[in-house]
Amino acid sequence: DSGVTQTPKHLITATGQRVTLRCSPRSGDLSVYWYQQSLDQGLQFLIQYYNGEERAKGNILERFSAQQFPDLHSELNLSSLELGDSALYFCASSGSLFGGGNTGELFFGEGSRLTVL
């Protein structure tokens, strides 16, 4: 158990809809990262937040947005969904306040599998 919790585990929706994926990082971790895993693209970095602020941006579509809340949990919002958005979305966290700082290791949740029909 990595300590990172993602909900929902599975989600099936239709094209054009909007969904929200939620991530609770490990206790004390300040950084949250979102990744998209698909068969053709592999693991693609989407976005990173650090203590509520956007820190780095990757291949995130304009239809997607994210935020990190004061309690450090994060949400990834996907809108105007297309068939190609079907993928496994991972959240990872790092940078513990409770000693060790950031060792470079990311701790991954089990992912949210999104299926767009």
Place this chain on the structure above:
Amino acid sequence: GDSVTQMEGPVTLSEEAFLTINCTYTATGYPSLFWYVQYPGEGLQLLLKATKADDKGSNKGFEATYRKETTSFHLEKGSVQVSDSAVYFCALSLGSNYKLTFGKGTLLTVNP
């Protein structure tokens, strides 16, 4: 930009066989290198890492050495087990935000 290239597989081995999964990287700076493993139905977990040239990371019988001259970080294990069946990802991290750039992953299947 920074990138990681690894053999895509799939790789199928018999138990106790020797494993090598090749990984090379391109980076504008001096990255840290990682191998992550993803077991079926689970998230990724760190297998081993190396932060500077000639460092050897090791864990659970797996090893990889950071070779700056060949920009490589090949994963090896002398004797694989059925329980090693998983997808293995090579990754690099550069800069203070610790964002990981991953290779496409290599599916390993070990048969008894």
